[in-house]
Amino acid sequence: DTGVSQDPRHKITKRGQNVTFRCDPISEHNRLYWYRQTLGQGPEFLTYFQNEAQLEKSRLLSDRFSAERPKGSFSTLEIQRTEQGDSAMYLCASSYTSGRSSYEQYFGPGTRLTVT
């Protein structure tokens, strides 16, 4: 396994368009996380899945954002009616977690979104 992959790596879109990003986690990992990162800031948590169940969503995740993880494998993050403020790096991470014990997240390279 080569790690977490994300597609596309870069996306330029016009304001008002919809965009969808894909994340393929490490195959044996049961958790998948989405973060957003803007320049000079740390990653901001958006949401995470345990297998196919979406367990938590940040208030940052407005109604225009939706994430899915069908069959507990890859995940998609869709942003509808994009705004310039959505321009950021979108990071995906995965981990194998059992209960509340220690964990290590493996991050993908990110998708850089630019809304013009």
Next chain:
Amino acid sequence: LAKTTQPISMDSYEGQEVNITCSHNNIATNDYITWYQQFPSQGPRFIIQGYKTKVTNEVASLFIPADRKSSTLSLPRVSLSDTAVYYCLVGDSNDMRFGAGTRLTVKP
């Protein structure tokens, strides 16, 4: 929800030992302390994790005092390639929050 405080930036020179301290006064019993490293245009990379006392791996050491209200990441003999942002996270597997991190610059 434990909150972390780290220095915004630090400078060092090649070959020196670097210690980055993180304060987390409200750490909970179930919380672990985890450090990540991030280079520009890359996702964060796990460095080390600990719960109490001292943890050491091939790249760093993590020192956690008995009250667990702070922790120190120690990088031995840094090189130019260690220039990056270092994040301290406190939480359990259900809760992971990044702060602004510490920007470490290693000079020749």
